[in-house]
Amino acid sequence: MVQSLTRERPVQRVAKGEQTRDRIMDIAEASVLEKGFAATSIDEILFEACITKSGFFYHFRDKNDLALALIERFRERNLSIFEENFARADELVEDPLQAFLLGLKLLAEIMAEVQTERPGCLVSTFVFQDQQFDGRVRQMLVDVIQVWCAQFLARLERVAEVHPPRVDIPLADLADMLMTVIDGGIIVSKALQEPQIMARQILAYRTFVRTVFLGT
Incomplete structure (x- = not known):
């Protein structure tokens, strides 16, 4: 015992x-x-x-160390949300474009709920206060954004293999645009106290993606 x-x-x-x-x-x-x-x-x-x-x-060790831990946790949680969300879409739809469009719709629903419960984005907040941190934190912020954009780009490349774009736009820019829509939507939602703005912007991006690959 x-x-x-x-x-x-x-x-x-x-x-x-x-x-x-x-x-x-x-x-x-x-x-x-x-x-x-x-x-x-x-x-x-x-x-x-x-x-x-x-x-x-x-x-x-200090407040900077706390910032590193917060960003790392935020990155892992959001990557998990993105991966699970689009993986669910992949299970429901075989066509990569339709799966991506469905994933965006599901993402809009999730983000609307998240912004209602806790508005704001840790990465966006830290980026605008990067003078408070050392090089490790600033580099991690860059890494977080690049990882997210790379994940979106990989999906868009799979879409382009089946549906060649009908609009002359680099896929990397299209991937970056989604990241911009999400972070920009968070800022505008918080400023105007309207949690649904980001969800609507993701759906608008979804319409644009459909136009890029289908022309309609």
């Missing part, structure tokens, strides 16, 4: 540590989205999380 308890304690400590780390990040992310990274202080995070400074620095 003693041996069993001894083996379980490290697991419990790890689980508790992960919960504390996640709570710190949840509080920090909500604050950053509400008022920006510069205005988010470690002291307010400590207060909300009910932890000491030593507890914070156990998980993060």
Whole structure:
């Protein structure tokens, strides 16, 4: 019995540590989205999380390290959303263009819900405050955007193999456009307090994509 308890304690400590780390990040992310990274202080995070400074620095070396962790988590979560969303479309439709169009429609629905629950984009917020960070954070922001655009480009290239574009536009620009629509939609939605704007813009982009490949 003693041996069993001894083996379980490290697991419990790890689980508790992960919960504390996640709570710190949840509080920090909500604050950053509400008022920006510069205005988010470690002291307010400590207060909300009910932890000491030593507890914070156990998980993060400094505020810059916290920013890296927030961006990494944001990237993984959003990549998962994109991948699962378009994978679902692939399962429902064989034609790559119709699958991409369906994926965009599903994405619009998801983004409308996300913007209603928690408006804003962590990457957009950090990009406009990049003077607050070191080179590692700035490079990660670049990497996040490039990874997303590359994912969209790969899908558009598969579409073009079956449906050659009828409009003279580089596929890379078409992929970048979706990223611009999403981030731009987030900014406009937040400014006007209209969560549905981004969803409508994604659907408008969907119509444009159909025109590019089908001419209608």
